[in-house]
Amino acid sequence: MKLAINGFGRIGRTILRQVLALPQESNIELVLINDIAPLETCAYLFKYDSTFGPYPGTVAQGDAGLTVDGRTVPMTHSADLTRVDLSGVDVLLDCTGIARSTDVARRGLSAGAGKVLISGPSPAAEVTVVLGANDDQLGSARIVSNASCTTNGLAPLIKVLDDIGGVALGHMTTIHCYTNSQPMVDAPRGDLARSRAGALSMVPTTSSATHLIDVVLPHLAGRISGAAVRVPTASVSAIDLVVTLEQSMSTDAFDDKFRRAIDASSVLGRTDLPLVSSDLRARPESLVIAWPETRMVGENQVRVFGWYDNEWGFSARMLDVARLMATD
Structure with missing residues (x-):
């Protein structure tokens, strides 16, 4: 599989680190990086x-490009x-954060790439895919969104809970590290709270995962706030995450079903x-359930707490979804 990266920011650079760590038999070849x-x-x-x-x-630089470990x-x-x-590129990983319009999202196809995977939410995508939640909907789409880091952690978790006991209602709070969308010192932003220095305060704000859950798991649309x-x-x-299950069950029954589901998942992990x-830095899972923090209240309500490396785990899912796209 031949990949190219457009946008060598936090996600683009993390993807390169992961590609370089893959064994040679992984059959992934990164053939080009584009960045301004x-x-x-x-x-x-x-x-x-x-x-x-x-x-x-x-790490060295030369006329040909970026040389890492002699490669x-x-x-x-x-x-x-x-x-x-981009002729011969199977999947372009668009990590610029600007591929939100159809015109911009299609540029990779116009340059010769077979398909485009966008590293974030995008209304220009033909389908939004979260591994472990709705990857069966990928089909032969040529422009795909990998959703958001939080959605990649939340959607597989909600799917598991829905399979166990049916999700009636739920609310998610993501406790999220600061990102480049926030200023380091107070500076004007559209959201007044996010105009404040990101490294000095806890800042309440919105999460794109609230909308994306409705897109990824449409049968639960309107049931999960965030x-x-x-x-x-x-x-x-x-x-x-706190959810109310449609099916009543004992704590022991829930714990047994939940533990089995996590252990069978390709993207969820757990820690006791x-x-x-x-401690969770550079973990590749979409979400690592903190078992000591997870508990039932009564016979229907469940509180689940989990960790996710919003850069490393998301980058790992970019490569996983790219593999699926290339083999379709």
């Missing part, structure tokens, strides 16, 4: 990462992707240890 930043800047930010630490191998990935620096030759609190940490977020957020 100078090559020197791209190489520096890949080598020295404040969240995941310095890349342990060698060169060609780089282009075009703001207009249609000027880049909100976010942005907190002053740089890595690893959490989901705190009293971990904190920094």
